[in-house]
Structures are given as structure tokens and as C-alpha cells.
Amino acid sequence: MSQIAAVEPPPEESPTCTSYLDAGHTLVSWLTTTDHKRIGILYAIAITLFFFIAGFAIGLARLELMSPRGMLLTDEGYNRLFTLHGIVMVWFFLVPSIPATFGNFLIPLMIGARDVAFPRLNLLSWYIYLIGAGFTCYAIVAGGVDTGWTFYTPFSSLYANGNVVAAAAGVFVAGFSSIATGVNLITTTHMLRAPGMGWFRLPLFVWAIYATSLVMVLATPVLAMTLLLIVAERLFHLPVFNPHEGGDPILFQHLFWFYSHPAVYIMVLPAMGVISEVFSCFARRRVFGYVMMIYALLGIAIIGFFVWGHHMFVAGQSQYASLVFSFLSFMVAVPSAIKVFNWTATLYRGSISFEAPMIYAMGFLGLFTIGGLTGLFVASIPIDVHVTDTYFVVAHFHFIMVGGTVSAFFAALHFWWPKITGKLYSEAWARFAAIIMFLGFNTTFLPQFIMGYGGMPRRYHVYPQEFQVYHVISSMGALVLFAAYTLPLVYLGWSLFYGKRAGPNPWGATGLEWQTPSPPPEHNFDEIPRVDAPPYNYHPEKEEAFEPQGRS
Amino acid sequence: MIDGATVLRFPWPSVERQRLGVAFGMWTFLASEILFFGGLFLSYAVYRSLYPQAFAVASHATSMFYGTINTALLLTSSFVMTLALHASKKRARALVVSCLLLTAAFGLAFLAVKGLEYAEDIDKGLIPGPGFTLEPDTTRLFFALYWVMTGIHAIHLAIGVALVVYLGAALLSERMATESPAVEATSLYWHFVDSIWLVLYALIYLPGRHAP
Numbered sequence: 001m002s003q004i005a006a007v008e009p010p011p012e013e014s015p016t017c018t019s020y021l022d023a024g025h026t027l028v029s030w031l032t033t034t035d036h037k038r039i040g041i042l043y044a045i046a047i048t049l050f051f052f053i054a055g056f057a058i059g060l061a062r063l064e065l066m067s068p069r070g071m072l073l074t075d076e077g078y079n080r081l082f083t084l085h086g087i088v089m090v091w092f093f094l095v096p097s098i099p100a101t102f103g104n105f106l107i108p109l110m111i112g113a114r115d116v117a118f119p120r121l122n123l124l125s126w127y128i129y130l131i132g133a134g135f136t137c138y139a140i141v142a143g144g145v146d147t148g149w150t151f152y153t154p155f156s157s158l159y160a161n162g163n164v165v166a167a168a169a170g171v172f173v174a175g176f177s178s179i180a181t182g183v184n185l186i187t188t189t190h191m192l193r194a195p196g197m198g199w200f201r202l203p204l205f206v207w208a209i210y211a212t213s214l215v216m217v218l219a220t221p222v223l224a225m226t227l228l229l230i231v232a233e234r235l236f237h238l239p240v241f242n243p244h245e246g247g248d249p250i251l252f253q254h255l256f257w258f259y260s261h262p263a264v265y266i267m268v269l270p271a272m273g274v275i276s277e278v279f280s281c282f283a284r285r286r287v288f289g290y291v292m293m294i295y296a297l298l299g300i301a302i303i304g305f306f307v308w309g310h311h312m313f314v315a316g317q318s319q320y321a322s323l324v325f326s327f328l329s330f331m332v333a334v335p336s337a338i339k340v341f342n343w344t345a346t347l348y349r350g351s352i353s354f355e356a357p358m359i360y361a362m363g364f365l366g367l368f369t370i371g372g373l374t375g376l377f378v379a380s381i382p383i384d385v386h387v388t389d390t391y392f393v394v395a396h397f398h399f400i401m402v403g404g405t406v407s408a409f410f411a412a413l414h415f416w417w418p419k420i421t422g423k424l425y426s427e428a429w430a431r432f433a434a435i436i437m438f439l440g441f442n443t444t445f446l447p448q449f450i451m452g453y454g455g456m457p458r459r460y461h462v463y464p465q466e467f468q469v470y471h472v473i474s475s476m477g478a479l480v481l482f483a484a485y486t487l488p489l490v491y492l493g494w495s496l497f498y499g500k501r502a503g504p505n506p507w508g509a510t511g512l513e514w515q516t517p518s519p520p521p522e523h524n525f526d527e528i529p530r531v532d533a534p535p536y537n538y539h540p541e542k543e544e545a546f547e548p549q550g551r552s
Numbered sequence: 553m554i555d556g557a558t559v560l561r562f563p564w565p566s567v568e569r570q571r572l573g574v575a576f577g578m579w580t581f582l583a584s585e586i587l588f589f590g591g592l593f594l595s596y597a598v599y600r601s602l603y604p605q606a607f608a609v610a611s612h613a614t615s616m617f618y619g620t621i622n623t624a625l626l627l628t629s630s631f632v633m634t635l636a637l638h639a640s641k642k643r644a645r646a647l648v649v650s651c652l653l654l655t656a657a658f659g660l661a662f663l664a665v666k667g668l669e670y671a672e673d674i675d676k677g678l679i680p681g682p683g684f685t686l687e688p689d690t691t692r693l694f695f696a697l698y699w700v701m702t703g704i705h706a707i708h709l710a711i712g713v714a715l716v717v718y719l720g721a722a723l724l725s726e727r728m729a730t731e732s733p734a735v736e737a738t739s740l741y742w743h744f745v746d747s748i749w750l751v752l753y754a755l756i757y758l759p760g761r762h763a764p
Contacts, residue, residue, distance in 0.1 A: 236699075246692070
């Protein structure tokens with residue numbers, strides 16, 4: 001059911017518009033652009049930088065952990081490194097990763113719009129993100145922070161001697177960028193869909209970004225307020241969380257996790273959207289249970305708001321509260337499992353081809369499933385009490401956030417790279433990178449489950465000898481992982497200059513974004529398309545001769 | 553008919569659609585703002601339920617006089633803002649501009665009164681810290697939240713004044729069409745800031761006032 005009354009007239013330029021990449025080659029033309037596609041690329045460049053900064057930090061920390069009596073770093077230095085890793089990775093890479101890059105680039109293309117609803121706000125949110133990053137970089141350069149990425153009070157507000165204020169200000173400001181992007185994408189999805197593009201004809205990626213945007217808009221401000229209160233407490237000695245003055249540090253945890261648990265879904269919902277697109281394309285089948293997949297996305301987004309207390313089982317909340325939060329946390333498993341089962345059913349009897357994006361997506365499926373199942377462990381109170389603040393938890397959330405989100409990010413990067421750049425990359429190298437990423441990831445994080453269950457606490461760099469073997473395996477895995485993350489820089493960079501032309505639809509995929517040239521013209525479509533069929537309209541029986549062009 | 557050439561912006565297909573979209577976007581943003589203040593309201597609720605006596609004592613130390621004047625000022629500003637919106641729909645440019653400037657004047661008056669109140673609070677030693685005068689100790693929690701909540705509200709209002717003045721100036725110099733959707737968006741924001749003040753008024757000035 002379309003809500004759009006009239007088909008938009010074509011833009012003033014001639015119908016043979018230049019591509020968005022050729023619309024201007026100067027730096028100024030990029031830094032003042034309001035084109036959603038260019039802004040997506042600006043985000044991509046910025047988050048890549050932060051990904052490697054945060055990765056470098058944890059690389060050093062992993063090196064330190066190779067020996068049980070680390071000699072490389074001081075205690076203080078180690079604390080500051082893992083804090084830097086957490087803050088930058090979570091807030092400047094994972095949260096904006098898929099929504100701000102691929103969401104920006106693809107949502108208008110996928111719904112048949114010329115741009116997002118508020119193009120200038122879109123550019124502004126990139127600059128706000130950079131300002132936030134500036135504060136955080138200042139905090140790093142000025143000596144770092146030692147609170148962990150969670151800023152727990154009263155340590156952060158009273159005792160920490162790092163640059164808590166600058167770091168918190170950075171995260172606070174970046175939050176506004178997140179909210180602005182969320183408002184923009186929600187409004188775009190509601191208001192700018194092409195004629196015929198009803199809600200139940202939207203690709204699942206659009207639904208996923210929509211659900212994510214709802215979470216961003218409703219959860220981020222609570223974090224912003226919490227950080228503001230910490231800053232007020234440090235700068236002006238307002239006693240909000242200070243137990244000596246009657247304040248309640250547990251209140252901080254409630255407020256913090258009210259954002260930071262849903263933040264996990266900000267990271268993983270877009271990933272789920274990507275996986276649905278990739279699976280259906282390379283299995284050449286409709287997504288199994290399309291409508292159910294939508295309700296599952298929304299269900300995860302909604303239930304995700306009511307589970308924050310499972311971070312506080314040992315923090316001193318009432319046992320009844322713990323029981324309720326435990327129950328609700330198990331509830332999230334239901335829609336998550338629906339998604340996994342439906343992806344599996346999508347693959348069942350599909351005509352599968354293992355292109356690089358598909359291998360990344362398969363990796364996602366395995367890693368997300370392990371992360372999700374161990375989530376059940378930590379949702380149940382007795383096991384959580386045993387493994388709280390151990391490497392078991394570290395491994396669990398890395399499986400979701402890195403195994404899930406980052407795998408999906410790479411799947412998206414490889415799937416839409418030909419659309420974004422108009423070039424094909426080396427399939428062989430891409431498949432190789434995807435496979436060693438999966439192997440490197442498991443080598444890094446599987447041992448952490450074992451040592452965590454055995455009692456190795458997180459955030460310690462001096463530990464009993466018995467854990468050394470796991471730490472060494474884990475550090476070696478991290479090295480492999482580093483190679484797997486660096487490889488795409490090389491072959492994707494190579495493809496920019498020497499890659500073959502991609503053509504509009506190298507994968508033979510459905511979806512409006514594949515109906516416009518690659519790279520897309522400045523205004524996306526010469527004529528706004530009219531949608532008259534459900535999504536994922538694959539008919540493999542009619543396409544027996546199909547051979548993806550990306551195959552090398 | 554509305555003059556589409558001046559109102560319609562890229563990438564909207566029609567003026568009506570754009571008007572809907574701008575209002576929709578603003579409502580979405582305001583939902584986010586409600587949760588922003590929600591964190592503070594929750595903290596207030598927790599501490600008031602823990603320390604009801606202290607909160608009643610602290611509330612008595614605030615200035616009911618300034619608070620009530622400010623409430624009246626903001627409610628009037630909202631009324632004038634609504635007049636501006638109606639005038640904008642009737643494309644009465646001069647009336648819109650004067651209503652907007654009047655709205656900004658009421659907003660500035662609020663900030664001035666708030667400044668007087670802050671000065672008095674500082675005189676009375678109501679800033680949590682070494683010079684804090686009130687007993688018991690937990691009244692500090694009330695005043696910590698008082699400063700943060702009213703401070704953030706004042707920042708919101710100052711942004712509102714800037715927006716209204718910008719809008720008025722843009723309309724006066726005819727850089728913007730009288731019936732621009734920006735008028736509605738700004739008015740929504742303005743009413744939101746006023747509504748937050750109504751909640752703050754009840755939270756800050758009224759607790760325990762029925763008792764001596």
C-alpha cells in the first residue's frame with residue numbers, strides 16, 4: 001500500500017546524470033556534500049581509521065598477555081589500553097559501522113528515494129561524529145582513561161585519574177550523531193518510499209536499519225544524560241552517584257545499561273539485515289518467513305529495552321529483579337532463534353554459490369549462533385554469578401559484536417562494493433580473507449571461553465601460569481585476525497584502480513539498488529521506480545544459466 | 553496555492569509530503585529528547601523515594617516566586633508561538649515575524665528571571681560542595697539534580713530562542729517562505745521545552761509545600 005501520491009519528476013539535470021563519484025573531485029566537494037552516498041563513504045573512511053586504532057591498542061594488550069607476568073606494560077598502561085580499545089571500538093566503530101555507512105548509502109537506493117529526508121542534517125551528523133572523536137582522541141593523547149569502556153561509578157566520578165571528562169564528552173557528542181542519523185533514517189523510511197514500496201515489500205536490510213534507528217533514537221539520550229551526570233560529578237562535585245553523600249552508584253549502572261544493552265542490538269540488528277540480503281541472493285531463494293523475520297527484528301529491538309538488569313546480577317539488585325531480567329533475557333533468544341532458523345531454511349534446497357560475501361555471511365551464522373547460545377549461559381543467574389567479569393563474558397560478547405557485527409560488516413562491504421565503486425575485486429583473495437578471518441576469530445576467542453570458565457578474570461594482565469597456554473593461543477589468533485582484517489584493504493584498494501567494471505548487477509540480485517548503474521548517479525534514479533512485486537523475487541528455475549560475474 | 557518553488561526542498565516529491573516529513577522528523581527527535589530528560593526524572597524519582605524528608609526540606613528552600621513567574625512567562629510564550637504558526641498558515645508574514653520576536657522576548661525574559669533566581673540560590677549557599685548550607689546532607693542530591701535539570705532546560709530554551717530569532721530574521725529578509733514547514737518544526741520544539749518546564753516546576757517547587 002503506497003502512501004505516495006505522485007511520482008517525483010526527474011531531476012533538472014539531463015537523464016544521463018554523472019555518477020556520484022564523478023560529481024566533483026575536490027576535497028571541498030566531498031566535505032560539503034549532502035549526497036547520502038558520499039556521506040556513507042565519509043563515514044566508512046572515518047570508522048576504518050578508528051577500527052585500526054582500537055585494534056592496535058588491543059594488539060599491544062594481547063602481546064602483554066603472552067606471558068603471565070607481563071613485562072611490556074605498566075598496570076596503569078594496560079588499563080588505559082583496554083579502555084581505549086573498548087571506547088573507540090564500541091562507540092566509534094561498532095555503533096556507527098553498518099547503519100552510518102551502508103545504511104546511509106543504501107536506504108534511499110533500496111526504497112527508491114533520491115536522498116535521505118534531511119540531507120544537510122546527515123552531513124552535520126558526520127561532523128558531530130568527528131567532533132566527538134576529536135574529544136576522545138584528545139583524551140587518548142593526553143594520557144588516556146583507565147575506567148574501562150563502562151565508566152562505572154564511583155571509580156570514574158571520584159577516583160579515576162585519567163581523562164574521564166574528555167572521553168565522556170567524546171561519547172556524549174558522538175551520541176548526538178547517532179540520534180541525528182536515527183531520526184533521518186526513520187523519517188526517510190516512513191516518508192520517501194517509492195510508489196508501490198509498501199512496508200511489507202521493504203528489503204529486510206531496510207527493516208533492520210529501521211528497527212536499529214528506533215533503538216538509537218530512544219536509548220542513546222539516556223546514555224548521554226548519564227555521561228553528563230558523571231561529568232557534573234567530576235567537575236562540579238555534584239553528588240549524584242557518590243555513596244558518601246547518599247548517591248547511588250547502582251543507579252549509574254541501571255542508566256548505563258539501559259542504553260548499553262540495547263546498543264548491542266544497534267550493532268547486531270543491521271548485521272542481521274545484511275545477512276538476509278546476502279543469503280537470499282546467493283541461495284537464489286526468497287527469505288524464508290519474510291514477515292516473521294520482520295516481527296523478529298522488531299521483537300529483538302523491543303525486548304532489548306527490558307533486559308539491562310542481566311548485567312547487574314552481582315551488582316546488588318534485588319533477587320526478584322534478577323529473576324525478571326533473567327526471564328526477559330531468555331525471551332530475546334526466541335526472535336533471535338527465529339532468525340537463525342529462517343536463514344537456515346532459506347539456504348535449504350537453495351542454489352548456493354560461495355562468493356566472498358556468502359562466505360562472510362556463513363561465518364556470521366556460525367559465530368552469531370555460538371555467541372547467542374553462550375548468551376543463554378550468562379542470562380541464567382547461577383552460571384552468570386560464576387562467570388561474571390571473567391573471560392567467558394569477554395568471549396561471549398566478542399562473538400556477538402565482532403563475530404557477528406564485523407563479519408556482517410565485511411559481508412556487506414563485499415556484497416555492495418561493486419555497487420559503491422563500480423569495480424569488481426579479486427574473488428580468490430576475498431574468499432581467502434573470509435576463511436582466515438573465520439579461523440583467526442575462533443582461534444582468538446574460543447580459548448577465552450575455556451579460561452573464563454576456569455576463572456581467568458577480565459582486565460587483569462598478571463595471571464596464574466595455568467592460563468598462559470590459552471592466552472598464547474588467543475594472541476596468535478589475534479595476529480591471524482589482524483592479517484584477515486588488513487587483507488581487504490589491499491585487494492579492495494587494488495580493485496579501485498585495476499578492477500573490472502562491475503555493471504549494474506554483478507550478483508544478479510533483486511532490489512532497487514541493483515536497478516541503477518554502478519556507481520549510482522548523483523540522484524540515484526533517472527526516474528523514480530514503481531514497485532509492483534514482493535522483495536527477493538528470485539526465480540532460479542528461470543535462470544539456470546546464471547553465473548555471477550564476480551566469479552574469477 | 554502554496555508557492556512550491558520556494559518551500560520545496562530536495563529530495564521531497566511534494567510540499568505536502570515535505571510538511572508531513574518535517575513534522576514527523578521533529579516528533580521523532582522529541583521522543584529522543586523525552587528520554588534524555590527521562591534519565592534525570594528517573595534519578596529524581598529514585599532519590600525522592602529514598603529521601604522524601606530531605607526533598608521536602610530542599611524544595612522549601614527554592615523560590616516559589618521566581619518559579620511561578622517563569623511558568624507564566626513560558627506558557628504565554630507558547631500561546632504566542634501558536635499564533636505565529638496559525639499566521640504562517642495564513643501567510644501573514646508581518647504577523648508571523650512579530651509573533652516570533654515576541655516569543656523570543658518571552659524566552660529571554662524567562663532566562664533573565666532564571667538568572668536572578670540562580671544568583672539568589674548562590675547567595676543562599678545552595679550549590680552542593682564545601683559552602684552548602686542546608687541540612688540534612690541528602691538535600692545535596694536534590695540540588696545536584698536541580699542544577700542539572702534547570703541548567704539543561706535553560707540550554708534547551710536558549711537554543712529555542714536562537715532558532716526563533718533565526719526564523720524571524722529569515723522570514724523578515726524574505727529568504728524563507730512564510731508557510732515554510734520550519735515554522736511548525738520550531739513551534740513543536742518550543743512547546744516541548746515549555747512542557748518540560750511544567751514537569752520541572754512540579755518536581756522542584758511543589759514537593760512538601762502543603763506542609764509548613
